[in-house]
Amino acid sequence: xxxxxxxxxxxxxxxxxxxxxxxxxxxxxxxxxxxxxxxxxxxxxxxxxxxxxxxxxxxxxxxxxxxxxxxxxxxxxxxxxxxxxxxxxxxxxxxxxxxxxxxxxxxxxxxxxxxxxxxxxxxxxxxxxxxxxxxxxxxxxxxxxxxxxxxxxxxxxxxxxxxxxxxxxxxxxxxxxxxxxxxxxxxxxxxxxxxxxxxxxxxxxxxxxxxxxxxxxxxxxxxxxxxxxxxxxxxxxxxxxxxxxxxxxxxxxxxxxxxxxxx
Numbered sequence: 554x555x556x557x558x559x560x561x562x563x564x565x566x567x568x569x570x571x572x573x574x575x576x577x578x579x580x581x582x583x584x585x586x587x588x589x590x591x592x593x594x595x596x597x598x599x600x601x602x603x604x605x606x607x608x609x610x611x612x613x614x615x616x617x618x619x620x621x622x623x624x625x626x627x628x629x630x631x632x633x634x635x636x637x638x639x640x641x642x643x644x645x646x647x648x649x650x651x652x653x654x655x656x657x658x659x660x661x662x663x664x665x666x667x668x669x670x671x672x673x674x675x676x677x678x679x680x681x682x683x684x685x686x687x688x689x690x691x692x693x694x695x696x697x698x699x700x701x702x703x704x705x706x707x708x709x710x711x712x713x714x715x716x717x718x719x720x721x722x723x724x725x726x727x728x729x730x731x732x733x734x735x736x737x738x739x740x741x742x743x744x745x746x747x748x749x750x751x752x753x754x755x756x757x758x759x760x761x762x763x764x765x766x767x768x769x770x771x772x773x774x775x776x777x778x779x780x781x782x783x784x785x786x787x788x789x790x791x792x793x794x795x796x797x798x799x800x801x802x803x804x805x806x807x808x809x810x811x812x813x814x815x816x
Contacts, residue, residue, distance in 0.1 A: 596619075602760075603617045610706055611636065613637040613638065613639055615636050616633070617634055626659075628656045634648075635648075643730075647679070648679050652675045667716070670718045672720050673721045676723070679775075693768065698765065701761045706760060714756060714757030716757045717748075717751040720767065722767075725745075726742055726743065727740065744774060748767065751766060
C-alpha cells in the first residue's frame with residue numbers, strides 16, 4: 554500500500570502578507586518624511602517671506618526667530634518678530650512682537666495668493682520716535698508707499714498677494730519718544746485693533762498694501778490717544794510738555810495736536 558504522504562507546507566501563501574506589511578511600513582515612512590519636509594518648507598517659506606518683505610517693502614531690517622505651522626491645519630505661530638527703525642532714529646526697533654498666532658490654508662503658501670484665515674498680534678511694543686513734523690513710523694509708511702509705487706515689492710515684479718480674513722492687534726503698548734516730551738520716553742497702552750476682510754477681492758492684496766493698511770490704522774489709533782490718555786501719562790510727562798512752552802494752550806491741548814500735524 555502506498556503510504557500517505559503529508560504535503561509539506563511551503564509557506565508561499567505568507568510571503569505576500571509579509572511583503573505587503575513591508576510595503577505599508579515603507580509607504581508610511583515615505584509619507585512621514587514627506588510630511589516633515591512639507592512642514593519645514595511651509596515654515597521656512599513663511600519666515601523668509603516675512604523677513605524679505607520687511608527689508609524690501611518697509612526699507613528696514615526685519616527678523617523672525619521661528620515660524621511653526623501645522624501642515625494639516627495651517628495653524629501655528631511666528632515668534633520673535635523684530636522690525637528695525639529707519640536710518641536717523643535712535644531706538645533700535647520700531648516694532649517688536651513676541652508672538653503672532655496664525656491660521657492659514659497650508660498649500661496656499663506655494664501659490665500667488667496666500668489665504669490667511671486669521672492673525673493675532675499679541676502684545677507688540679511700538680516705538681514712536683521723532684519730531685512733530687514726522688516720526689519713524691511715518692517714515693516707514695513713506696517707504697512702503699514708495700515700494701508699492703515703484704513696483705519694488707518683488708524681484709519678478711509680480712508680488713505675492715494675500716487674503717486676510719481677520720487681524721487682531723491685542724495688548725499693544727506705544728512707547729512715545731517725541732522731542733515734544735523733552736526727550737523723555739512714555740509708554741501708553743493702545744486699544745485693541747480689529748481689521749477684517751483685507752484683500753477679500755479677487756486679486757487679493759500685496760504684502761506692501763497690507764502693511765500700509767495695518768500701519769496706517771496703528772497710526773490712526775495712536776493719534777487718537779492723547780484726548781483720553783495724556784491724563785494717565787503721569788506728572789513727569791505733563792511737566793515735560795509744559796517745559797517746551799506752548800502759547801496756544803495748555804499741555805493737554807498740545808498733546809492732542811502732536812499727531813494731527815502729521816496728517
